[in-house]
Amino acid sequence: MTIRVLIADDQAMVRAGFAALLAAQDDIEVVGDAADGVEAVAEASRCRPDVVLMDVRMPKMDGLAAARNLLSLPEDRRPRVLMLTTFDVDDYVYEALRMGASGFLLKDAPPDDLIAAVRVVADGEALLAPSVTRRLIEEFFSSRPTEPVRSSKLDALTAREEEVLRLIARGMSNPEIASHLFVSEQTVKSHVGKVFAKLGLRDRAQAVICAYESGLVKAGDPRSPKP
Known part of the structure; x- marks a missing residue:
């Protein structure tokens, strides 16, 4: 096409x-x-x-x-x-x-x-x-005077879905997440789809921002994405 x-x-x-x-x-x-x-x-x-x-x-x-x-x-x-x-x-x-x-x-x-x-x-x-x-x-978040606190909207996610969102925020692709979690890529796609649906996200860019704004990922956290 x-x-x-x-x-x-x-x-x-x-x-x-x-x-x-x-x-x-x-x-x-x-x-x-x-x-x-x-x-x-x-x-x-x-x-x-x-x-x-x-x-x-x-x-x-x-x-x-x-x-x-x-x-x-x-x-x-x-x-x-x-x-x-x-x-x-x-x-x-x-x-x-x-x-x-x-x-x-x-x-x-x-x-x-x-x-x-x-x-x-x-x-x-x-x-x-x-x-x-x-x-x-x-x-952007490092420049803010206060860090975001954990948002209640994350409560809609299961523990595995929350982990997938955190890995998305680290910049991992679906195959990389699958390898990291020792699951199939199809399983990751299913988790990603559920995360997007539950949080009203359109794509991975919005997912990364959501992870920071909701307090799931914090600027300077060792587990946060690095340049």
């Missing part, structure tokens, strides 16, 4: 470079581009992309506001949003992940990383550039 991509960035050279790179792939089609957030929302409505590459900082409407608009659409019209940023630690990116963006990528990432990111996001996965994403979340 061809992945339909919309590129939103205020720099024409960035849009052209990304478009040329992605269009050269057999399974990716660039269906539109936008120079600001207002255009991004309009173009997404027009061309119905599967994935939107969204620059964080753009004129008229920034990438965060544009992403919020797109991620609030009904599920059958909602694209996956991959945030693009020049900075590896960015409060805007954290907020985008929190509201449902599928991940983020640095603009200077290697071309193969961009191509892989589009494919992973289109496939429904998240938490791209995991070491940077985890550092972003870790630093």
